[in-house]
């Protein structure tokens with residue numbers, strides 16, 4: 433079976449009805465780019481940069497160290513695009529010790545100072561990361577992805593800081609490249625205010641791990657309620673369907689980069705909801721591609737509508 437899958441590496445991910453599907457890799461370290469290319473990914477859909485920040489006793493990587501890391505990822509992808517997500521520290525991904533003590537001491541760290549909230553609270557740290565990403569973008573295509581946005585004010589502050597990072601590099605006379613700007617849709621409030629995000633961003637990436645957690649009020653890491661963590665809860669499916677449909681109608685790229693995207697049991701449903709871009713752990717890419725090659729998106733769209741309207745969508749997943 434492993435060998436059969438391996439032969440799919442160079443097969444384009446195209447459905448029976450000729451729809452081209454983009455299969456991207458999630459990575460945590462620059463050197464993971466090799467595994468992504470080997471698995472046949474057409475790019476990195478999610479570089480979780482917080483892994484460069486964690487386990488270092490609070491000593492954060494400076495601009496130069498980050499630049500080298502992002503550049504290694506870009507070089508490793510050999511011209512394929514790399515989606516660099518700005519640091520998502522907090523909640524289940526604490527720093528050992530952080531200047532702002534990101535979330536760790538609070539009752540509900542998942543609702544606290546994590547991801548873009550922490551970055552905006554630590555502008556010097558955030559600007560160093562933005563400068564590093566912009567400099568790496570001179571060496572290959574980079575998409576810059578912002579996690580956990582929910583408020584228009586956060587979007588405005590973030591975009592202003594990206595411009596400030598460019599101005600700082602200009603003042604230093606340093607070379608940098610252009611980036612496409614993207615937002616993670618992983619808080620229900622964001623999914624429910626799509627026009628705001630479509631106005632300000634070039635592309636969207638749906639973080640289903642957090643979108644499920646926040647929609648269902650289920651801690652994604654709490655074993656005691658794991659049985660209620662349901663990717664096909666009707667509320668989750670409605671948000672997914674609506675985000676995908678609105679992004680497509682606006683002509684903007686939209687992908688899913690949560691665990692759902694790499695789960696072969698979810699491939700048909702996501703295709704049926706209109707998804708054409710999936711980002712996952714490199715080890716899942718060939719198995720998901722194998723599913724895609726057997727699918728007809730027209731038929732799946734009709735079926736997905738019945739799943740969307742069902743009281744118990746899970747019961748229809750095997751149909």
Ligand code: PEP
Pocket residue numbers: 478480520618638639640641642643689690691
């Ligand atoms: C997600 O929330 O689905 C996601 C991809 O981000 P992370 O798992 O890193 O929070």
Ligand code: MG
Pocket residue numbers: 579618639641642
């Ligand atoms: Mg997330």
